[in-house]
Amino acid sequence: MLILAIGDIIGRPGRKAVSQLLPGLRRQYGLDMVIANGENAAGGVGLTPETARELLSSGVDVITSGNHIWAQKEIIPDLDSEMPILRPLNYPPGVPGRGYIAMGAVAVVNLLGRTFIGDFDCPFRAMDQLLAELEQRVVIVDFHAEATSEKVAMGRYLDGRVSAVLGTHTHVGTIDTQIFPRGTAYVTDIGMCGPVNSVIGDDAEEVIKRFLTAMPHRLSVGKGKTALNAVMVEIDENTGKALSIERISGEAE
16 A cells, blocks of 8 residues: 655645646556645645645545644634544544544544644543554554654654654654654654745745844745655555655646
8 A cells, every 4th residue: 555645735836736746646656545734735824625625636635734723714614524634633622623534444643742832632642542442454643743852752652553653844854764663654754845945835035034023924925846745655454564655756836
């Protein structure tokens, strides 16, 4: 089984890159599933029903998210619909949406880190509880977290218990794709699907101005050539163990 996971999609440029490049990637590799983090897909922050449908029509099977999932209020009713959109599992009980989805033999889970992000329920204990209930052998985790130490710790904690722990949130891809000793594929951060000439997807001049002045102002998504960052994981369906993980990248205008 081949699963592609796309890093944080940034605004219109990121969505355009997905629509241009993903159909070809699905054909080239014969992908069984595509997961994409869409929490920045609408104007650089949040997700709307329209942008979600655009990603799904481009070939994405499951949309994960993170701390910006509530930024666009119109998406909230759809979190409890049949649309395959996830909010982090470790939000308190009773909030809209779901933190995992089972699609055939595969379960996709969305977790949110706590270090440097905010106060949420413990993602480690949330996974313990979920894994006691899941029947699927193939389990893919999008761990949306800031601290590299928290991401590595989660990967080690879940090694041999899930098929892959794939980091998102920082928008900067890391070089540590690997298979942990007990068979879990891991990467600290997939990267982003967004403008190359930017600061993690935002207009560079606006971000620099914010650093120079320390004054808050709204940022806009960068423009120009767009990079698609993704990882592809090969998994043994019978055991749920990862066989390989590799970076997949592309550029779109």
